[in-house]
Amino acid sequence: GDSVTQMEGPVTLSEEAFLTINCTYTATGYPSLFWYVQYPGEGLQLLLKATKADDKGSNKGFEATYRKETTSFHLEKGSVQVSDSAVYFCALSDRANTGKLIFGQGTTLQVKP
């Protein structure tokens, strides 16, 4: 079945460092891909998304490009802030349009001042 694999955390960075969180997927067809962020004690918020190959999603300085050839959707940010500390989830939704989201295991990011 469809699945999402993220790099294991926690990831600890200093403020203004470059961030990459790897995400790869396995799916039949061409799913839509998402990154969600979860701050402590809160629900999930959509960070960015891409719906087809080569699309780049971006928001709040974060970017991710849908790479069909490598089945990847890596999250990047050029300069992280302490306020970016959270758990990040990569997810896909299948083209069968069931509406289900399949999540990766989440990556905890801690940014130190």
Place this chain on the structure above:
Amino acid sequence: GAVVSQHPSWVICKSGTSVKIECRSLDFQATTMFWYRQFPKQSLMLMATSNEGSKATYEQGVEKDKFLINHASLTLSTLTVTSAHPEDSSFYICSARVTGGDRSGYTFGSGTRLTVV
């Protein structure tokens, strides 16, 4: 726009009692809602899909008699954890799919932290 309100945000209950969690779509109609469960430091696992006016679809391994889902209107879905036990303690999150226009996508409730003592 496309807000889902989930209540309560946290609840503590005694073993053997039942707990109801509500999710309301505030500014759109949600024909389908999804219920997820998240264990500490783990990912979200889909429990069931609730459909307005029909029976919910449960994922494999989820006890439908224990996790009762009702989706009686286009703006309200409820999850009732019946005869709760400590192993049911978890973070439960609902989600709705928004279709059409700029708001299309998935929106999540803020989650309910259930602690069974």
